[in-house]
Amino acid sequence: GQNIDQPTEMTATEGAIVQINCTYQTSGFNGLFWYQQHAGEAPTFLSYNVLDGLEEKGRFSSFLSRSKGYSYLLLKELQMKDSASYLCAVMDSNYQLIWGAGTKLIIKP
Amino acid sequence: DGGITQSPKYLFRKEGQNVTLSCEQNLNHDAMYWYRQDPGQGLRLIYYSQIVNDFQKGDIAEGYSVSREKKESFPLTVTSAQKNPTAFYLCASSIPPGQGNDEQFFGPGTRLTVL
Numbered sequence: 001g002q003n004i005d006q007p008t009e010m011t012a013t014e015g016a017i018v019q020i021n022c023t024y025q026t027s028g029f030n031g032l033f034w035y036q037q038h039a040g041e042a043p044t045f046l047s048y049n050v051l052d053g054l055e056e057k058g059r060f061s062s063f064l065s066r067s068k069g070y071s072y073l074l075l076k077e078l079q080m081k082d083s084a085s086y087l088c089a090v091m092d093s094n095y096q097l098i099w100g101a102g103t104k105l106i107i108k109p
Numbered sequence: 110d111g112g113i114t115q116s117p118k119y120l121f122r123k124e125g126q127n128v129t130l131s132c133e134q135n136l137n138h139d140a141m142y143w144y145r146q147d148p149g150q151g152l153r154l155i156y157y158s159q160i161v162n163d164f165q166k167g168d169i170a171e172g173y174s175v176s177r178e179k180k181e182s183f184p185l186t187v188t189s190a191q192k193n194p195t196a197f198y199l200c201a202s203s204i205p206p207g208q209g210n211d212e213q214f215f216g217p218g219t220r221l222t223v224l
Contacts, residue, residue: 004151033212042199042215043152087151095206096167097213099151 002026004100006088011106012078020073020086020103028093034062034073035087037102043087046073075105083107111136113216115200120221122194130185130219132200141183142201142213145169152199158183159205187221194223 003025012018024032031050035043049055049064049071061074073086085102092098113134122128134141140159144152154167158177172191177183183202187194197220201213 008149030207031210040197040218040220042217044215045212048210048212089152091206091211095211096154096157097152099153101149101151 002090002092002098004088004090004098006086006100006103008101009104009106011108012075014078014080014107014109016078017074017076018078018105020075020088020105022071022073022088022100024069024071024088024090024098024100026090026092026098029066030091030093030095032062032064032071033089033091033097034060034071035089037085037087039084046086078107080107080109113200113202113214115198115216115219118217118219120219122221122223124223125189127186127188128194128221130187130198130200130221132183132185132216133181134183134200134202134214134216135181136202136214137180138202138214139180139205140203140211141177142203143167143173143175143183143185144199144201146197146199146218155185155198194221196221 006022034046037043047062054063059076064071085104087102088100089097142157143155156175158164174186199218200216203213
């Protein structure tokens with residue numbers, strides 16, 4: 001079966017750095033997405049990786065290793081507004097998105 | 110502004126009643142999707158449509174129906190056959206999958222509660 005694993009919850013301090021990991025086992029691979037979702041709201045797109053390596057976008061970076069079935073989202077200079085759930089999703093060989101359950105990130109002052 | 114709208118944001122229905130959730134987009138996207146989100150679980154695909162007048166079942170289509178008569182609209186009906194309909198429903202749209210960074214854009218969601 002297809003599976004996306006990510007930690008259920010993480011806590012970090014304002015101004016610090018946090019890394020959210022995602023491992024996947026899917027039928028084929030056509031890219032990995034990270035989304036941010038505040039409670040009760042729609043997910044919003046953060047990043048897309050299809051090749052191995054690091055993609056940097058401001059305070060957020062995303063890394064992919066296809067051989068290891070592994071990705072991480074790195075958030076720097078954490079702000080209180082970064083408190084949200086972070087969803088990892090992989091596009092499989094049928095171009096369907098397989099979603100992880102999300103990681104709830106709690107930022108403390 | 111371009112985007113996706115869903116209405117209503119909150120919906121209450123009695124058990125045994127059918128209910129239709131609306132989804133409209135003005136992004137000129139060909140592909141549209143309906144997901145269900147439950148606490149502690151990832152988004153699960155109910156139905157998707159890659160073109161007008163065509164749609165496909167997702168992983169949990171039982172108890173749901175859709176139509177795609179217009180490019181902009183993809184309404185979802187939750188029927189009385191859906192055994193556990195209380196959930197947060199998200200509609201999304203994208204360019205046709207497989208064309209690169211085909212991120213999905215989401216509407217604000219409808220929280221359905223069946224009493």
